[in-house]
Amino acid sequence: xxxxxxxxxxxxxxxxxxxxxxxxxxxxxxxxxxxxxxxxxxxxxxxxxxxxxxxxxxxxxxxxxxxxxxxxxxxxxxxxxxxxxxxxxxxxxxxxxxxxxxxxxxxxxxxxxxxxxxxxxxxxxxxxxxxxxxxxxxxxxxxxxxxxxxxxxxxxxxxxxxxxxxxxxxxxxxxxxxxxxxxxxxxxxxxxxxxxxxxxxxxxxxxxxxxxxxxxxxxxxxxxxxxxxxxxxxxxxxxxxxxxxxxxxxxxxxxxxxxxxxxxxxxxxxxxxxxxxxxxxxxxxxxxxxxxxxxxxxxxxxxxxxxxxxxxxxxxxxxxxxxxxxxxxxxxxxxxxxxxxxxxxxxxxxxxxxxxxxxxxxxxxxxxxxxxxxxxxxxxxxxxxx
Amino acid sequence: xxxxxxxxxxxxxxxxxxxxxxxxxxxxxxxxxxxxxxxxxxxxxxxxxxxxxxxxxxxxxxxxxxxxxxxxxxxxxxxxxxxxxxxxxxxxxxxxxxxxxxxxxxxxxxxxxxxxxxxxxxxxxxxxxxxxxxxxxxxxxxxx
Numbered sequence: 001x002x003x004x005x006x007x008x009x010x011x012x013x014x015x016x017x018x019x020x021x022x023x024x025x026x027x028x029x030x031x032x033x034x035x036x037x038x039x040x041x042x043x044x045x046x047x048x049x050x051x052x053x054x055x056x057x058x059x060x061x062x063x064x065x066x067x068x069x070x071x072x073x074x075x076x077x078x079x080x081x082x083x084x085x086x087x088x089x090x091x092x093x094x095x096x097x098x099x100x101x102x103x104x105x106x107x108x109x110x111x112x113x114x115x116x117x118x119x120x121x122x123x124x125x126x127x128x129x130x131x132x133x134x135x136x137x138x139x140x141x142x143x144x145x146x147x148x149x150x151x152x153x154x155x156x157x158x159x160x161x162x163x164x165x166x167x168x169x170x171x172x173x174x175x176x177x178x179x180x181x182x183x184x185x186x187x188x189x190x191x192x193x194x195x196x197x198x199x200x201x202x203x204x205x206x207x208x209x210x211x212x213x214x215x216x217x218x219x220x221x222x223x224x225x226x227x228x229x230x231x232x233x234x235x236x237x238x239x240x241x242x243x244x245x246x247x248x249x250x251x252x253x254x255x256x257x258x259x260x261x262x263x264x265x266x267x268x269x270x271x272x273x274x275x276x277x278x279x280x281x282x283x284x285x286x287x288x289x290x291x292x293x294x295x296x297x298x299x300x301x302x303x304x305x306x307x308x309x310x311x312x313x314x315x316x317x318x319x320x321x322x323x324x325x326x327x328x329x330x331x332x333x334x335x336x337x338x339x340x341x342x343x344x345x346x347x348x349x350x351x352x353x354x355x356x357x358x359x360x361x362x363x364x365x366x367x368x369x370x371x372x373x374x375x376x377x378x379x380x381x382x383x384x385x386x
Numbered sequence: 387x388x389x390x391x392x393x394x395x396x397x398x399x400x401x402x403x404x405x406x407x408x409x410x411x412x413x414x415x416x417x418x419x420x421x422x423x424x425x426x427x428x429x430x431x432x433x434x435x436x437x438x439x440x441x442x443x444x445x446x447x448x449x450x451x452x453x454x455x456x457x458x459x460x461x462x463x464x465x466x467x468x469x470x471x472x473x474x475x476x477x478x479x480x481x482x483x484x485x486x487x488x489x490x491x492x493x494x495x496x497x498x499x500x501x502x503x504x505x506x507x508x509x510x511x512x513x514x515x516x517x518x519x520x521x522x523x524x525x526x527x528x529x530x
Contacts, residue, residue: 120467129407130433137479137493138394147461155506200462253481254491
């Protein structure tokens, strides 16, 4: 088991840009900058990197080695599952370290939205016999897919647009004065309700941002971490996976009704808490993958902060605000800070566990990070202060 | 006057099929609705794949369905996120639980109906959209 045997000892990032604004920098430049910054933060020479861990297609390990002068690699692995694998890539790194395959593993993620926008990313997918069924229906963006889930949540659970709005408003409130956040204009419920509908019931403010950037973290053994420059952040637990009832279906939409109303994270959450030896009530701060507001609510249910069908009331009560019982996405999240395919959530959780977050939650000792409700594998991560 | 759901933009879709999915599209061209049923255990699956996920059989049947069903969920697409969508809004992607094919939820679209009359659970009936590329695509209308 990997529980508490590894630590995040370095954190590095590029600036965040609005979609397309990172040009003329190339993707490998952004990734390289993040990796160099993470090694610098850890006080470790780049030449000590002997493992690379990715998700969502990852990056070209040979090119990264050549570009940064990494002399020898012992581990290179990747979770599929688009944004779903983001939190789990830390677990891959931890598994490599615990097994002895590698000693210093870098997890890096990033995106640059030039030609291909995430908002219409399914249009760039291969035309396959299976994809034909959703393509024929005009479902060309993730927002269209998740709108189908949200509509059913509203119907079965009685969720309202005001509940979805609370997720967006909380995120914006956290972003308002955050130095990294791209969206700092105040957002009111009236603004939210009046915003143009994009795919009913989702409006502009239910969608995450489209932005450019890269973020990396360095993972090594907990034992070695004690001798390094920074206060270690312990990997309390990390899991990835999912059930067929969800996984076969995100782009097929034939989930059984209960799974359709979830975020697909139930089995991942169950295994994560078991591995980490903690319960939902132990979590002090949560960075929940927020590509779409209704999916934040569904994840809060799947991770046991409230029962299925009660997530709408839970957020409406103010629970996810900074002064609530479970502060969520304390940097403004992907809805208002920046969208780097889930890596921003890992970054913010590391900052919270170091005690250096801009919106530091007093006394926070355990942070939950989730990867996107998406294709299986999806993932969850719990970090602990040293 | 209420908005009417139009067909999704043709330019976004070019049919790709293989031997497991082609019978579905051939049936649509013939003007009838079908879904993939396991020839051994009778479980329906859509999209059709090479194995029955319940019993791993590769035997399949293509029963003629009544063409009716219930609306499981839907969305109203109102914004062109790519230029090909302009002129084809609003369209209404919809999930249809097909009658006489339990477990086969078809991803399709509602057409020709007033958007403010759409309700989850509504009965729907198939219609076939003839495209300029000669492919026929099943769509659904509110059946009331």
